[in-house]
Amino acid sequence: ITKEVAKLLEMKAQLGGDENKHKFVLKTPKGTRDYSPKQMAIRERVFDTIITCFKRHGAEVIDTPVFELKETLTGKYGEDSKLIYDLKDQGGELLSLRYDLTVPFARYLAMNKITNIKRYHIAKVYRRDNPAMTRGRYREFYQCDFDIAGQFDPMIPDAECLKIVHEILSNLQLGDFLIKVNDRRILDGMFAVCGVPDSKFRTICSSVDKLDKMPWEEVRSEMVGEKALSPEAADHIGEYVQLHGGLDLIERLLQDPKLSQNKLAKEGLGDLKLLFEYLALFGIAEKISFDLSLARGLDYYTGVIFEAVLLQPENDHMEEPVGVGSVAGGGRYDGLVGMFDPKGRKVPCVGVSIGIERIFSILEQRVEASQEKIRTTETQVLVASAQKKLLEERLKLVSELWDAGIKEEMFCCEGGEALAQVAQSSGGCPIPGGIPLVAIVGEQELKDGVVKLRDVATREEV
Amino acid sequence: ITKEVAKLLEMKAQLGGDENKHKFVLKTPKGTRDYSPKQMAIRERVFDTIITCFKRHGAEVIDTPVFELKETLTGKYGEDSKLIYDLKDQGGELLSLRYDLTVPFARYLAMNKITNIKRYHIAKVYRRDNPAMTRGRYREFYQCDFDIAGQFDPMIPDAECLKIVHEILSNLQLGDFLIKVNDRRILDGMFAVCGVPDSKFRTICSSVDKLDKMPWEEVRSEMVGEKALSPEAADHIGEYVQLHGGLDLIERLLQDPKLSQNKLAKEGLGDLKLLFEYLALFGIAEKISFDLSLARGLDYYTGVIFEAVLLQPENDHMEEPVGVGSVAGGGRYDGLVGMFDPKGRKVPCVGVSIGIERIFSILEQRVEASQEKIRTTETQVLVASAQKKLLEERLKLVSELWDAGIKEEMFCCEGGEALAQVAQSSGGCPIPGGIPLVAIVGEQELKDGVVKLRDVATREEV
Numbered sequence: 003i004t005k006e007v008a009k010l011l012e013m014k015a016q017l018g019g020d021e022n023k024h025k026f027v028l029k030t031p032k033g034t035r036d037y038s039p040k041q042m043a044i045r046e047r048v049f050d051t052i053i054t055c056f057k058r059h060g061a062e063v064i065d066t067p068v069f070e071l072k073e074t075l076t077g078k079y080g081e082d083s084k085l086i087y088d089l090k091d092q093g094g095e096l097l098s099l100r101y102d103l104t105v106p107f108a109r110y111l112a113m114n115k116i117t118n119i120k121r122y123h124i125a126k127v128y129r130r131d132n133p134a135m136t137r138g139r140y141r142e143f144y145q146c147d148f149d150i151a152g153q154f155d156p157m158i159p160d161a162e163c164l165k166i167v168h169e170i171l172s173n174l175q176l177g178d179f180l181i182k183v184n185d186r187r188i189l190d191g192m193f194a195v196c197g198v199p200d201s202k203f204r205t206i207c208s209s210v211d212k213l214d215k216m217p218w219e220e221v222r223s224e225m226v227g228e229k230a231l232s233p234e235a236a237d238h239i240g241e242y243v244q245l246h247g248g249l250d251l252i253e254r255l256l257q258d259p260k261l262s263q264n265k266l267a268k269e270g271l272g273d274l275k276l277l278f279e280y281l282a283l284f285g286i287a288e289k290i291s292f293d294l295s296l297a298r299g300l301d302y303y304t305g306v307i308f309e310a311v312l313l314q315p316e317n318d319h320m321e322e323p324v325g326v327g328s329v330a331g332g333g334r335y336d337g338l339v340g341m342f343d344p345k346g347r348k349v350p351c352v353g354v355s356i357g358i359e360r361i362f363s364i365l366e367q368r369v370e371a372s373q374e375k376i377r378t379t380e381t382q383v384l385v386a387s388a389q390k391k392l393l394e395e396r397l398k399l400v401s402e403l404w405d406a407g408i409k410e411e412m413f414c415c416e417g418g419e420a421l422a423q424v425a426q427s428s429g430g431c432p433i434p435g436g437i438p439l440v441a442i443v444g445e446q447e448l449k450d451g452v453v454k455l456r457d458v459a460t461r462e463e464v
Numbered sequence: 465i466t467k468e469v470a471k472l473l474e475m476k477a478q479l480g481g482d483e484n485k486h487k488f489v490l491k492t493p494k495g496t497r498d499y500s501p502k503q504m505a506i507r508e509r510v511f512d513t514i515i516t517c518f519k520r521h522g523a524e525v526i527d528t529p530v531f532e533l534k535e536t537l538t539g540k541y542g543e544d545s546k547l548i549y550d551l552k553d554q555g556g557e558l559l560s561l562r563y564d565l566t567v568p569f570a571r572y573l574a575m576n577k578i579t580n581i582k583r584y585h586i587a588k589v590y591r592r593d594n595p596a597m598t599r600g601r602y603r604e605f606y607q608c609d610f611d612i613a614g615q616f617d618p619m620i621p622d623a624e625c626l627k628i629v630h631e632i633l634s635n636l637q638l639g640d641f642l643i644k645v646n647d648r649r650i651l652d653g654m655f656a657v658c659g660v661p662d663s664k665f666r667t668i669c670s671s672v673d674k675l676d677k678m679p680w681e682e683v684r685s686e687m688v689g690e691k692a693l694s695p696e697a698a699d700h701i702g703e704y705v706q707l708h709g710g711l712d713l714i715e716r717l718l719q720d721p722k723l724s725q726n727k728l729a730k731e732g733l734g735d736l737k738l739l740f741e742y743l744a745l746f747g748i749a750e751k752i753s754f755d756l757s758l759a760r761g762l763d764y765y766t767g768v769i770f771e772a773v774l775l776q777p778e779n780d781h782m783e784e785p786v787g788v789g790s791v792a793g794g795g796r797y798d799g800l801v802g803m804f805d806p807k808g809r810k811v812p813c814v815g816v817s818i819g820i821e822r823i824f825s826i827l828e829q830r831v832e833a834s835q836e837k838i839r840t841t842e843t844q845v846l847v848a849s850a851q852k853k854l855l856e857e858r859l860k861l862v863s864e865l866w867d868a869g870i871k872e873e874m875f876c877c878e879g880g881e882a883l884a885q886v887a888q889s890s891g892g893c894p895i896p897g898g899i900p901l902v903a904i905v906g907e908q909e910l911k912d913g914v915v916k917l918r919d920v921a922t923r924e925e926v
Contacts, residue, residue, distance in 0.1 A: 003472050010465050010472075028575050028804055030529050031559050036572050039524035039583065046525075058866055060843040060873035062501035063508075067492050067604050068530060068561075068588060089561075090550040092592060097493050099530075099551075110498050113490050120873075121501065126530060130554065142529050155855065158874075169866065283856060284863045342490055381522040393617070394745060401746045404520055404631065411522035411582075412620075 033131070033141025039378035044365050045358075049124065051173050052146050052356055055166055056122040061148055064121050066106040068128075072096040078105050078338070080301040081208060085129045099128035103147040104302070104335065104353060111151055112342035117349050118152035140359055149353030151339070157273055160306045160334060161280035163354040167310050167330045168286045170356060176329070176364060178313040181289055182246075184296040185274055186303050186333070188255075191267020192294065195260040196238035198231060204301070205229055210243060211297035214328075218243070246293040249278045270305070277306065298333060305334035306352065312364075330356045377436045383455075385412045387443040395443050399453060403441075411437065495593070495603025501840035506827050507820075511586065513635050514608050514818055517628060518584040523610055526583050528568040530590075534558040540567050540800070542763040543670060547591045561590035565609040566764070566797065566815060573613055574804030579811050580614035602821055611815030613801070619735055622768045622796060623742035625816040629772050629792045630748045632818060638791070638826060640775040643751055644708075646758040647736055648765050648795070650717075653729025654756065657722040658700035660693065666763070667691055672705060673759035676773075676790075680705070708755040711740045732767070739768065760795060767796030768814065774826075792818045839898045845917075847874045849905040857905050861915060865903075873899065 030036060037045060056063075075086055075098050087099040100106055103123045111119070124146045131141060148166055150159035164181060171179045189210070193203050209225050218240055225231040225239070245251060252275050261267045274292060281287040298307045310330040332354035340348040369376060385400050396412060403410040442454040456463045492498060499507060518525075537548055537560050549561040562568050565585045573581070586608045593603060610628055612621035626643060633641045651672070655665050671687050680702055687693040687701070707713060714737050723729045736754060743749040760769045772792040794816035801811040831838060847862050858874060865872040904916040918925045 007469055007472050010469050026535055027533070028571065028806065029533065030575075031531055031533055031557055034529035034531070036529070036575075037527040038576075039526060042525045042527060045527075057842045058869065058871045060841050060871065062840040063504045064501055065499040065504060065507075067496035067498070068590075069493055069496070069604075071489070071491065071493055073488055088552040088554065090552045092550065095493055109490065113492075113498075114500075128530075142531075158859075161859075165863070165866065280859060283859045285867075344490070378524040379522050380519045397620075397623075397742060397745045401627070404627065405747075407520065409520045409522065 031141075035140065040376050041362070041366065043376045043378050044369060045362060048174065048358060048361055048365065049146070052170055052358075053122070053124070055169050055173065056146075056148050058169075059120070059148070059162065059166060061120045061122040064107075064110065064123055065125065066100070066103075066110060066123070068126070069097040069099050070106060070109065072098045074098075074109050074342075075101060075105060078300075078302060078341075080204065080299070082129075082299060085131055087128045087130055100125075101129060102127050102300075103145050103355070104149070104300075105338070107147070107149055107151075107353075108335075108338040108351070109342050111339045111349055111351075116151070120148075120150050122146070122148045144358045146356040146358055147353055148356075149351055151349050151351045153350060157277045157280060157306075159352050160273075161277055161284065163332055163352055164277075164281060164290065164308060165284050165286060167308070167332075167354055167356075168284075168289060171310060171312075171329065174361060174365075176312055176361065179289065179310055179329070180291055180313055181308055181310045181330075182291050182293040182296045183274065183277070183306065183308045184293055185270035185306050187266040187270030187305060188261075188274070188294070189297060191261055191264035191270065192239065192242050195264055195267070196242070197235040198239070202229065202231065206231060206239070207297050208299070210239070210295060211299050213243060213295045213297075243295040246291050246295070248287065248290070248292060249275065249282075251292050252278065273306065298331065302335040302338045303333040304336045307331075307333035308354075327360055328357060329360050330354060375436065379411075379437075380409050381411045381437045382409045383411075383439045383441050384437045385410060385441045385443065389445065392443050392445075392448070395448060399441065399443060493603075497602065502838050503824070503828065505838045505840050506831060507824060510636065510820060510823055510827065511608070514632055514820075515584070515586070517631050517635065518608075518610050520631075521582070521610070521624065521628060523582045523584040526569075526572060526585055527587065528562070528565075528572060528585070530588070531559040531561050532568060532571065534560045536560075536571050536804075537563060537567060540762075540764060540803075542666065542761070544591075544761060547593055549590045549592055562587075563591060564589050564762075565607050565817070566611070566762075567800070569609070569611055569613075569815075570797075570800040570813070571804050573801045573811055573813075578613070582610075582612050584608070584610045606820045608818040608820055609815055610818075611813055613811050613813045615812060619738045619742060619768075621814045622735075623739055623746065625794055625814055626739075626743060626752065626770060627746050627748060629770070629794075629816055629818075630746075630751060633772060633774075633791065636823060636827075638774055638823065641751065641772055641791070642753055642775055643770055643772045643792075644753050644755040644758045645736065645739070645768065645770045646755055647732035647768050649728040649732030649767060650723075650736070650756070651759060653723060653726035653732065654701065654704050657726055657729070658704070659697040660701070664691065664693065668693060668701070669759050670761070672701070672757060673761050675705060675757040675759075705757040708753050708757070710749065710752070710754060711737065711744075713754050714740065735768065760793065764797040764800045765795040766798045769793075769795035770816075789822055790819060791822050792816060837898060841873075841899075842871050843873045843899045844871045845873075845901045845903050846899045847872060847903045847905065851907065854905050854907075854910070857910060861903065861905060 069089060072088065073096075076083070079086070079101060082101075086101050089097040089099070103125060107121070107123065110116070124144065126142050127145050128142055131139065148163065150162065164183070167181055189207060190203055193206055198206050206225060206229065209221050209229065212221055212224070222236050222240060225236045226233050252271055255261050256268070256271050256275070261271070278287060278290070278292070281290055296307060296309055298309065308331065309328050311328055332352070334350070334352040336348060336350040339351065340346045383403060385396050385403070387396055400410055400412045438458055440456045440458060442456060444454065447454050454463055531551060534550065538545070541548070541563060544563075548563050551559040551561070565587060569583070569585065572578070586606065588604050589607050590604055593601065610625065612624065626645070629643055651669060652665055655668055660668050668687060668691065671683050671691065674683055674686070684698050684702060687698045688695050714733055717723050718730070718733050718737070723733070740749060740752070740754070743752050758769060758771055760771065770793065771790050773790055794814070796812070796814040798810060798812040801813065802808045845865060847858050847865070849858055862872055862874045900920055902918045902920060904918060906916065909916050916925055
């Protein structure tokens with residue numbers, strides 16, 4: 003069969019020889035983009051805020067390869083596995099581009115037998131999704147992950163993750179936000195008491211996950227139609243998933259005649275109660291909403307799950323603020339490391355991922371709108387002269403400045419001379435990139451053994 | 465044919481179902497590695513030195529996707545093209561992982577019609593080479609590139625690139641080094657006057673490129689044997705490629721009866737002369753050696769080429785210091801952007817790439833040998849208490865410290881209490897990761913409304 007396939011493919015390549023001759027298209031691959039210096043400046047500001055927060059919380063940093071053995075990713079992402087990029091089989095191992103940073107982290111822990119670590123990891127991940135780039139969705143995008151692995155008092159690391167989301171979204175000044183919280187055990191308990199058969203838990207959970215994009219009616223008809231759930235069970239779920247609130251709702255559900263009889267749900271509710279107490283101690287409970295409609299797509303979550311959404315400023319006639327999309331999410335995954343450990347040893351983990359691309363989009367639009375000037379270099383001095391023949395003198399000065407650690411640029415082409423003349427005249431000076439100082443090398447200055455330094459903004463000279 | 469192939473492949477997958485069942489291997493792909501927190505700490509130090517230098521020279525930063533359209537990379541790397549990683553054809557575009565940062569940069573310039581920029585780019589590149597990981601060679605590795613694109617006075621940007629290599633290698637304190645310089649035009653002129661047929665320039669150049677790994681005799685026999693060059697031509701080349709020196713050698717070759725008659729060689733020698741004058745002005749000429757054996761592998765160079773090697777400390781009986789391998793390289797590529805531009809418009813470029821993995825290996829070994837303790841977190845305070853029940857009080861303190869921007873960690877498991885006790889006792893304190901201060905929350909302190917702060921090194925308490 004292998005030979006036959008090779009033969010056929012070769013034939014196809016030959017047949018297709020002519021039709022493949024097409025004009026070369028100058029572009030980046032679908033769903034990807036370059037970052038210009040201006041975009042990089044914004045990106046680095048955001049990373050700086052995030053990394054500062056992660057370090058404040060005592061995290062170490064690791065890095066892993068951009069691709070993993072295909073097997074490492076197999077069976078971790080449920081329905082989304084079809085979005086994984088595979089590398090071509092060029093002999094040797096079968097490889098795939100990483101889909102997130104969580105599975106490589108779990109693989110790293112198992113491989114190095116690490117049972118206790120607080121780490122962050124900022125890197126690109128890859129999903130063959132249908133990109134909606136204007137809304138900040140790409141096939142190649144950054145994730146900023148912070149995770150805590152190890153045995154701790156219940157809900158302490160979980161509360162810390164929520165605190166981190168709160169700190170980062172506050173520091174980035176993105177406007178009002180809300181962090182929705184739920185627990186996979188509560189969801190599973192809810193499905194059980196609503197009469198969903200065990201075998202349908204995962205697929206019904208996927209349907210619930212769509213509630214942030216679809217109205218309940220559509221989700222219900224997917225459950226009853228495509229997924230053959232009984233209408234009664236669906237309606238029962240429909241009652242639960244519209245609930246959201248705080249500690250009061252948790253207390254109420256702990257008294258719920260059905261849920262309180264379910265072991266998993268009870269455990270989940272008990273833990274959430276503890277979590278909310280800690281969030282109150284951290285002073286961030288008001289931004290957190292226990293929301294029974296939150297499901298999260300990924301397979302590996304086992305406990306608390308959460309997702310942060312930005313809220314649009316209230317419009318005239320809207321009663322409730324509308325979410326403009328998730329900018330962070332995460333949860334507890336106590337089973338994932340055990341999937342990699344040869345002896346199945348578990349390492350409890352909880353983590354958060356900051357979805358940076360949407361944040362970039364918002365900040366880019368804001369910079370655009372405000373017409374704020376973003377500097378893309380840190381150059382402090384521009385060395386220029388009005389005479390071309392002074393090149394040697396300029397090079398000496400330039401070298402001296404570099405060696406002294408001064409950030410410096412030199413204009414050494416014809417434009418540079420014109421510029422220096424402009425700088426010497428009293429007119430406005432078009433210094434590139436907002437360089438604040440110009441050092442001018444001229445015949446007279448050389449004779450006097452000095453350099454003229456001009457402040458671009460004030461036009462003062464010394 | 466497509467249908468037939470799909471059918472056969474499906475059959476094969478079914479047949480192969482059993483043989484594919486093998487034990488899962490817990491590893492990273494061949495030729496790749498994870499970076500542990502300790503390695504990341506070293507890596508970030510190195511990056512910091514390099515980025516500081518790039519910024520000092522007024523560079524902006526850009527980023528490009530990890531993969532490019534396969535066509536973008538086609539025809540740029542000569543014999544090395546076989547090392548490119550392709551992605552699997554999953555429908556849509558044919559993609560390859562980037563092989564270096566230079567070709568994506570040229571694509572970026574052409575795509576955005578940029579004719580003038582000084583930029584740096586630090587990112588991973590991919591080569592399906594046979595990895596020699598102990599010597600710092602990987603299939604996934606970082607490159608740190610600095611390039612200057614645009615029309616400038618001759619040799620000014622070229623001299624700046626060499627200045628940058630000099631600054632970075634000096635700042636990293638890697639020991640003595642040498643930067644070899646040559647020019648593709650001199651090589652081509654040399655081949656011409658030695659009687660190499662035009663059609664063999666590139667392949668003979670590849671042979672010369674091996675001179676840093678093989679003795680001349682082997683390279684000669686490759687030229688004469690495999691590549692069917694006349695023995696006279698080979699011997700003639702053999703005389704030239706052993707030459708190395710400074711301005712004196714350039715002057716000598718400008719008088720060489722044969723080379724001086726070759727237009728290309730004369731151009732190259734003239735430019736090198738200018739370059740060496742600038743290097744003298746920059747005060748770095750003594751580390752630069754004009755070396756006629758330097759060829760560089762890549763196809764796209766058109767002018768000056770260079771490569772920096774670290775020199776081992778002189779041994780007892782060795783007369784000359786021995787290079788331990790290239791840590792930086794680069795050159796001028798005036799034709800590459802034009803290959804992407806629909807109208808073939810050229811943008812002259814020169815750039816340098818710092819080969820960071822070998823530098824990491826050296827610094828890692830040095831840290832290992834010196835037993836220097838590398839901190840992997842920046843945590844300033846550890847909050848601990850001797851009593852488990854004080855959790856709430858600890859959480860409040862922790863939250864207060866975070867909100868004040870203090871880098872803080874809390875011990876909230878049983879180990880934490882033991883640790884706090886140790887910290888309170890007079891014995892040595894095993895504070896993780898070198899945290900300098902411990903804040904102790906105790907019953908008595910709470911009554912007094914204070915927190916006890918302990919300096920781990922001096923054991924002083926306030």
